[in-house]
Amino acid sequence: MYTTDLRTKEQKQKDQREAIAQVGEDDIAFQARIDDDQFIEPKDYMPEAYRKTLIRQIAQHAHSEIVGMLPEGNWVTRAPSLRRKLILIAKIQDEAGHGLYLYSAAETLGVSRDDLVQQLHEGKAKYSTIFNYPSLNWADIGAIGWLVDGAAITNQIPLCRTSYGPYARAMVRVCKEESFHQRQGYELMMAMAKGSEAQKQMAQDALNRWWWPSLMMFGPPDEESTHTAQSMAWKIKRFTNDELRQRFIDATIPQAEALGLTVPDPDLKWNEERGHYDYGDIDWDEFWSVVRGDGICARDRIQARVKAYDDGAWVREAAEAYAAKQQQSAEVA
């Protein structure tokens, strides 16, 4: 997920040791406030490990929103109608907004925006693995809205009640805007699936390629995500990866059926007893190789970000010069 823990095992163990070393009386009072469902606000006491974990999680989430604009931006000039183009631009603009809400939330924890952006550009920061897959045909734009935004919504709704106030408030705003993203994607898939035979094939092909990566967005299975317990205790994570993944699958299968498309999983079937769908094995080797930066588009994504930033330098410089000049003439007057 945008917020999935993508640290290596060694890094996790190191962070864990540091966290354990520092439990004091304040920390006990802090945990009691969280257990009581109180929100933590920027100037309140918080354990260093909580602050660090949140900065990592929120920054990674912000980077995901920003990089997430790229696979879709790729199709703006090729949208098949003015209507679709307007919708796509509006959605992409929302994602930029989500990134900005989240960077602001991270800044309240004492990091600077410039540092966060720099970490992304230097390839030191992680973002969701999903955005390192290419968007190959127009139906991919539908599949992204339907599946990727759908998975993001599943993950983000519980985060509206996360314990850190600024993060929770950002999530409320994000969630209000996401539902349009998913619906426009599904509507696009509907148009393709009910269209010509070739269009239907494109829709099926997009589903085939985006299905598994979308399931991977929820992160590794619970038995491998050892840090879930701490994050759950801090209420910066409210459900486990597997719980959210199951919720997403259960919600999405009937939607695929309504499109007349087939999810590329021969093991998928309704389990009457569990009241959930059973699903096949996920290729976690692929997931970890994408985390490590082997995704097809990994290099392109960062290059595109850096280029956009560098190309905009003259605009920022002009704005700074203008602001300085305005201030000067205000002081003279």
Added chain:
Amino acid sequence: MSNQWDLYEVFIRSKNGTSHKHAGSIHAADANMAIDNARDLYTRRSEGTSIWVVRSKDITASDPGEAAALFEPAESKIYRHPTFYDIPKDVPNI
């Protein structure tokens, strides 16, 4: 990286008759740019009819560590609330 731009807090009036409410924050080179950017970021769906921006560093905030000293005295003054007073049920209009 260039100089980091100032952080502004953004307050939005959703419609006339309501007060401005904190919406979030934004970076900008100056106050006018902060308003323009806040328009794009916080009112994409007609959320506002008026925007205030103020540089974050110009805000003076109370210290959460002193919350008890500041706010607890009010808690014991329950006689400031109408429910503190027992008035017989048959007395009208009070």
